[in-house]
Amino acid sequence: MANLHFELVTPEKLLRSEDVHMVVVPGTEGDFGVLAGHAPFMSVVRSGELTIYSGPNTVSGKIHVEGGFAEVNERGLTVLAEAATEQA
Amino acid sequence: MASLKALKVRITSVKSTQKITKAMKMVAAAKLRRAQMAAEQGRPYAERLNDVMARLAAKVVVGPESPRLLAGSGKDQLHLIVVATSERGLAGAFNTNIVRAARKKADTLIAQGKTVRFYLIGKKGRAVIQRLFPGTIVHQVDQTHIKNVAFTDALEVARDLTTRFQNGEFDVAHLFYARFQSALVQAPTEQQIIPVSTPAAAPQASNVAAAAVEYEPDEEAILAELLPRNVAIQLFRAMLENAASEQGSRMTAMDNATRNAGDMINKLTIVYNRTRQAAITTELIEIIAGAEAL
Numbered sequence: 001m002a003n004l005h006f007e008l009v010t011p012e013k014l015l016r017s018e019d020v021h022m023v024v025v026p027g028t029e030g031d032f033g034v035l036a037g038h039a040p041f042m043s044v045v046r047s048g049e050l051t052i053y054s055g056p057n058t059v060s061g062k063i064h065v066e067g068g069f070a071e072v073n074e075r076g077l078t079v080l081a082e083a084a085t086e087q088a
Numbered sequence: 089m090a091s092l093k094a095l096k097v098r099i100t101s102v103k104s105t106q107k108i109t110k111a112m113k114m115v116a117a118a119k120l121r122r123a124q125m126a127a128e129q130g131r132p133y134a135e136r137l138n139d140v141m142a143r144l145a146a147k148v149v150v151g152p153e154s155p156r157l158l159a160g161s162g163k164d165q166l167h168l169i170v171v172a173t174s175e176r177g178l179a180g181a182f183n184t185n186i187v188r189a190a191r192k193k194a195d196t197l198i199a200q201g202k203t204v205r206f207y208l209i210g211k212k213g214r215a216v217i218q219r220l221f222p223g224t225i226v227h228q229v230d231q232t233h234i235k236n237v238a239f240t241d242a243l244e245v246a247r248d249l250t251t252r253f254q255n256g257e258f259d260v261a262h263l264f265y266a267r268f269q270s271a272l273v274q275a276p277t278e279q280q281i282i283p284v285s286t287p288a289a290a291p292q293a294s295n296v297a298a299a300a301v302e303y304e305p306d307e308e309a310i311l312a313e314l315l316p317r318n319v320a321i322q323l324f325r326a327m328l329e330n331a332a333s334e335q336g337s338r339m340t341a342m343d344n345a346t347r348n349a350g351d352m353i354n355k356l357t358i359v360y361n362r363t364r365q366a367a368i369t370t371e372l373i374e375i376i377a378g379a380e381a382l
Contacts, residue, residue: 009136011239011324013129029304040301042140044313069314071140073301078136082239082317 004036005076006052008063010084020060022053023077025070034077041072045079049087062087092367095360099353106349112178113342120271120335126236127268127328134325141284141318147307155308157250157315160283161259166203168226168258169194170249170281171217172265172326173210174334175232180341182266182274182334183212189276190264194221205258209245209327226257237331242324249323250316253282265326266333272340274333281322284315 003019024033026048034041045068054060068081090098145158171190173183190213194204206217208228217225229245231237249261261282266274303310 007132007136009133011130011133011242011321012126014132027304041304042144042301042310043304044310069137069140069310069317071136080133080137080140082243 002036004034004038007076007078008050008065008081008084009078010081015063015081015084016052020052021055021058023079024051024053025077025079026050026065027070034072036076038072038077040074041070043070044068045070045081050079050081050084090359090363092360092363095356095363099356099360102349102352102356106346106353109342109345109349113339113346116335116339116342120332120339122236123328123332123335124268127325127332130325130328134321137314137318137321141314143301144307144311144314155312155315156254157282157319158284158311161253161256163259164202166205166258166260167197168205168207168249168252168261168282170207170209170261170263170323171213172263172330173208173212174330175210175212175230176334177212178341179334179338180344182337185274185276186264186266187213187216189278190217191220193262193264193278207249207261210330226252237324237327239320239324242327243320246316246320246323249282250319258282263322263326265330266337268329268332268336271336274337279322279326281319284318 003021004023006016006018006020006023007014008016022033022035024031025043026046027043028046029043031048032041032043045065047066048064050063050065051059052061052063064085064087065079065081066083068079070077070079072078169190171186173186177183190206194206197204204221204224206221206225208214208217208225210231211228214225214228227248229248231241234241252258253261260280263279263281265277265279267277268274
């Protein structure tokens with residue numbers, strides 16, 4: 001299965017730009033997971049944990065994001081976060 | 089002609105000035121690199137936000153019920169001019185250029201019968217604007233304590249501006265800052281930040297719009313969320329560009345100052361040597377004349 005292109009951008013810099021399996025984003029109306037081939041989608045992001053999966057069962061990173069905006073289009077997932085801190 | 093002693097003192101003083109300007113130039117160069125990097129790293133976010141805004145704006149029809157940040161307050165009377173300058177001087181014409189651009193705009197607006205108010209970011213524009221347009225400064229943001237501009241700083245200013253707009257303190261806001269082109273060129277730039285000028289839709293927008301995009305919550309809610317953020321981002325960008333421009337401008341100014349000091353030292357040294365030679369010659373003539381008289 002093709003990978004999802006994921007970009008996490010904060011006003012200060014481009015934090016992540018990589019191909020991953022799945023990303024779980026904390027939306028204002030509930031968390032949602034994005035896999036490759038997801039339908040075009042836009043959502044406001046609440047403050048919370050964003051989880052990146054490099055494989056079906058492997059979590060490769062957790063990032064705390066503070067407010068922002070997520071967009072899924074044919075190119076992949078783009079998260080515009082106001083602030084983001086990498087979790088250990 | 090100045091005495092030898094006075095010349096010597098003068099040369100030493102120019103030399104120490106040169107040392108200072110040289111050091112300032114080096115510091116500015118180092119800071120410029122960092123500021124430039126920050127400005128570049130801020131670009132992807134602004135670009136993507138612009139993309140999203142363009143797509144959303146194409147969907148939402150601007151009407152009387154749409155967010156005021158987008159539609160405006162319906163009036164065009166009170167103009168707020170946001171002038172972003174630096175906190176420190178000795179940066180060549182950097183601050184002067186920004187203030188001049190803002191002044192021009194203010195003059196045009198006043199000539200059209202509009203009311204103009206100023207909102208200052210950084211303290212270097214204050215003196216001039218206070219003198220030319222007394223009593224029009226509504227607020228001044230102090231950034232002396234900020235070393236590297238962070239997004240939260242821009243956010244604070246944006247919140248303040250948005251609140252003032254909601255309270256009807258102004259109808260239109262223009263932002264003035266210096267766009268960084270290179271270390272040598274910084275262009276004073278004007279930008280309307282409130283109401284938000286909708287960015288032109290990207291060329292590929294047609295096929296994107298064809299795919300049904302799902303919105304969560306709906307378009308209006310997202311747009312309402314996005315608009316204040318857009319103001320903050322524009323401000324943040326302006327601040328970053330300004331920071332880079334300031335350092336670039338300072339670097340060039342200090343480089344010129346160092347070179348001028350060098351020229352001055354050379355000239356003064358020549359005068360010093362001539363004066364010394366003249367003094368020696370005079371003394372010799374006196375001795376010879378004295379010997380002949382005997």
